[in-house]
Amino acid sequence: MYCTYNHDSCRRQVLKSPAFYISRESGGSLVEQIVQAVASRIDDKLLRTGARMPSIRQFADEQGVSRFTVVEAYDRLVAKGYLESRRGAGFFVRERASMLSQPAPVKPQTADTQQMDVVWLVRNMLRQMPPHKMPGSGVLPHDWLDGDLVANGLRAISRLNQNLLLHYGTQQGFLPLRQQLQLKLAELEIAAAPEQILTTSGVTQALDLVAREFTHPGDTIFVDDPAWFLMFGSFAIFGTKVIGIPRLHDGPDVNKLAELAAIHKPKLYITNSVLHNPTSTSLSAAKAFQILKTAEQFNFLVVEDDVYCDLHPGSAVQSATRIATLDQLNRVIYLGGFSKTLAANLRVGFIATSPELAIRLADRKMLSTLTTTEISERVVYKILSEGHYRKHVDRIRVRLDSVRDGICKRIESLGMKVDYRTPAGMFLWTETGTDTNKLTEQALEQGYLLSPGSLFSPNQLPSTRMRINIASMSDPGVWDFLERAMR
Structure with missing residues (x-):
């Protein structure tokens, strides 16, 4: 028979029973021991819903601990949903039935039970699958990155004056970081004062801000075809028309760009100039000049997404012309970020543009998200300003170089073809000879x-191509699957 513990004598008996024992030699904190003991009693129904807990003073006296220890333990139990605090009355056991009830089982969705589209791929990428199980992922595996580098930055930030961490960030972003980005852009021969740079929550937010600033429902946006799939869903939400420009080995098909621009009068053309996603190709100087000429002729802006910038070794190995270098941010809006090289979870990106447009975009950012997270921006600033970043990306490039040729040869030995054997980047754009939607379905089982080629085109028609992340091809099971599938 269970007691509801409304009487003090009964309540004291429960808390003093042999099962409730605090050890000062166990190594565990007193607070955590109290939390675990009370929580287990509630889970085991020895403390019923609505039961009043001993007062802080009473609990401390009976258990021989400080009142501060009891306060912290009770606060943690409240946070975990075991207790509730009633002002002036004390702490009571909280109703947990509704919190612990499990929803009806949901059958795992596969390509048979849901449409294989952009949302499908992003949802699966965010499922926290082991990185070596995701050759279709768009980021580097954890063991390719430097967790200590980010952790050290976070620890350094935590030692700052707490007031610096509690207020909003600034509208355009952490000024020292923008000053550091000025130096970074200068190395690419892009002149941009800190006033021309706006920090964002990754390149994703940067694209969203620019698209909302310059387009309205019914307007046209040009993208590469193939291109980064997340744009398609994002732009479709607010009613724009997305048209693909065929991507060749040295940039877009500029004749097609001019032909379609004359017909559709686009507001924006969004492109990867360096290490294009998903082909890892880079723009030639001639194509960069022709893009600018066409943009001026048909009066549209070029949005240059250079998020893979730091994975490129430089022009000595592979041509790497930035359109912004030729244009100097007059008709070009330049985007960058650090999610691919530092940590996706930091969500630090930036926009470099004209001073006037930087102010307009900062206002739009303020109205949608107030500010970006200055804590993350301070971490990135510390890593950049102390010189650690350059060595870090050098190590990533060397490691990518060490596996690229071997993976290309092995892929081709299975009967697939690598479209472009580029000497840099993390992606291979492969021709499989089979419907990669079906291949992706089989792989998920x-x-x-995997990342089927259909998702990288605005029309999302079935495709025999597939993007492969060479950093995520270390699992023998991936190769076993591909060998069986290609056979």
């Missing part, structure tokens, strides 16, 4: 995530 085996616990692997």
Whole structure:
């Protein structure tokens, strides 16, 4: 028979029973021991819903601990949903039935039960699958990155004056970081004062801000075809028309760009100039000049997404012309970020543009999200300003170089073809000779995530191509699956 513990004598008996024992030699904190003991009693129904807990003073006296220890333990139990605090009355056991009830089982969705589209791929990429199980992922595996570098930055930030961490950030972003980005852009021969730079929550927000600033429902945006898939869904939400420009080995098909621009009068053309996603190709100087000429002729802006900038070794190895270098941010809006090289979770990106447009975009950012997270921006600033970043990306490039040729040869030995054997970047754009939507469906059943080519085109028609992340091809099971599938 259970007691509801409304009487003090009964309540004291429960808390003093042998099962409730605090050890000062166990190594565990007193607070955590109290939390675990009370929580287990509630889970085991020894403390019923609505039961009043001993007062802080009473609990401290009976258990021989400080009142501060009891206060912290009770606060943690409240945060965990075990207790509730009633002002002037004390702490009571909280109703947990509704919190612990489990929803009806949901059958795992596969390509048979849901449409394989952009949302499908992003949802699966965010499922926290092991990185070596996701050859279709767009980021580097954890063990390719430097967690200590980010952790050290966070620890350094935590030692700052707490007041610096509690207020909003500034509208355009952390000024020292923007000053550091000025130096970074100068190395690319892009002149941009800090007033021309706006920090964003990754390149994703940067694209969203620019698109909302310059387009309205019914307007046209040009993208590469193939291109980064997330744009398609984002732009479709607010009613723009997305048209693909065929991507060749040295940039877009500029004749097609001019032909379609004359017909559709686009507001924006969004392109990767360096290490294009998903082909890892880079723009030639001639194509960069022709893009600018066409943009001026048909009066549209060029949005240059250079998020893979730091994975490129430089022009000595592979041509790497930035359109912004030729244009100097007159008709070009330049985007960059650090999610691919530092940590996706930092969500630090930036926009470089004209001073006037930087102010307008900062106002739009303020109205949508107030400010970006200055804590993350301070971490990135510390890593950049102390010189650690350059060595870090050098190590990533060397490691990518060490596996690229071997993976290309092995892929081709399976009967697939690598469209462009580029000497840099993390992606291979492969021709499989089979419907990669079906291939992706089969892979998901085996616990692997692929990126079918259909998702990289605005029309999202079935495709025999597939993007492969060479950093995520270390699992023998991936190769076993591909060998069986290609056979």
